Amino acid sequence: MELRLIQFFSGFKSSAISLIAFFVAFILISKFQSYWFAKINLIEQVLYGIFAITIMLSGYFNRSRLALAAITLLVFYATLSQALPWQSWVFTHGEWLVLTGAGMLSVLSVIKDRGLLSIHGFYRLVLMMCVGIASYFWFDIADFLVAKFTHIKQLTPWLKYLSVELPLVIFSLLLVWRCVREKSLVTTALLTSYCIWLGQYYQLITLPWSVLLSLMILHYFFAVVVDSYFLAYRDELTTLPSRRALNQLSLSLGRKYTLAMLDIDHFKKFNDTYGHDIGDQVLKLVASKLAQVKGSGKVFRYGGEEFTIVFPGKTTEQAKPALEAVRQAVEDYKIVIRQEQRQTKQARSNKKNSQVKTVSVTISIGLAARSSKLSFDETLKLADQALYRAKKSGRNNVSE
């Protein structure tokens, strides 16, 4: 598969799972209203606690975008439920409210997570206020544009969508694009809030705000927890479990297991030829092939271009066919890369010219089974020595 395509859809899987989970929860809550409706007062009281915990947790784990989204929704909920001075203004300006909320959520999907209690957090807070102010003035701008273009007959039927629907379509596209591009549950959580926000505005949803906000904020909570887990135990580049996860697994392994150390052959040369960025992409693709290993193998990125596969309860004889298959799969894998190249001077053009090329890499594998009295680290060392032998005997092979 082409590298660009893989990059483009890198965030698709995790976002899709998170979205499905959220909407299943939403459908269940809608279907079983009779179970919770009597407890609505309790939900309203607990909601403030959920807000507080989620904002603190998001701030602590530097998920400032979710913290800001939660703070904004908290202000909205307080306005709704506490009869704050600006309540009547806000609720008589429904179009402003929907644009501001939608605009804030889509802007949050674009900016980076930075410390909440820092100058960056302050800038982001100001940015949120600017979205509110911009929404306020947008209606005047839209009226002006409608007046200007109203004489163009082809445009006339569409001009009524300029003030609300057009910005909403742009915000929706922005959010969906960010969800696909960014491998983070943060953007997905922002997208679900956005769907609920619009669903309420267009009266497609009839659930009380306290229940909807509980669902939205709980989604933020889980996004922060799961994202932080991934940060700690997943390798960012390949998304395989990291060395820390391998150390964790080593504590729970039984007496019988086999370890394999894998290393990409001549990877330094590969990097030197195609550049570090293409090297990174190839690492990702090799990792995705390794992740398909059979025989109950668990794959980890050990570091650099080295990987480890653990086969719990297996001997080397049992693990070897799976490793041979994975070695062959990597060897057969034709990786399509697109290299940007400048045209020659004679072409007198500065335009970039992209060249599609197919490359392949091989891996060497060393494996060792745990024998009595050997610790995990000692077994890993044996596998590493076997890897050294695999390299010595010509690479692209499995050695014991």
Ligand SMILES: Nc1nc2c(ncn2[C@@H]2O[C@H](COP(=O)(O)OP(=O)(O)OP(=O)(O)O)[C@@H](O)[C@H]2O)c(=O)[nH]1
């Ligand atoms: N692109 C990229 N390169 C990496 C990464 N981690 C390690 N490398 C490179 O991997 C290369 C490893 O080189 P060596 O250990 O000398 O081994 P090799 O060239 O693979 O040769 P053999 O292992 O002997 O077959 C170095 O050039 C590192 O810079 C990474 O995350 N991304």
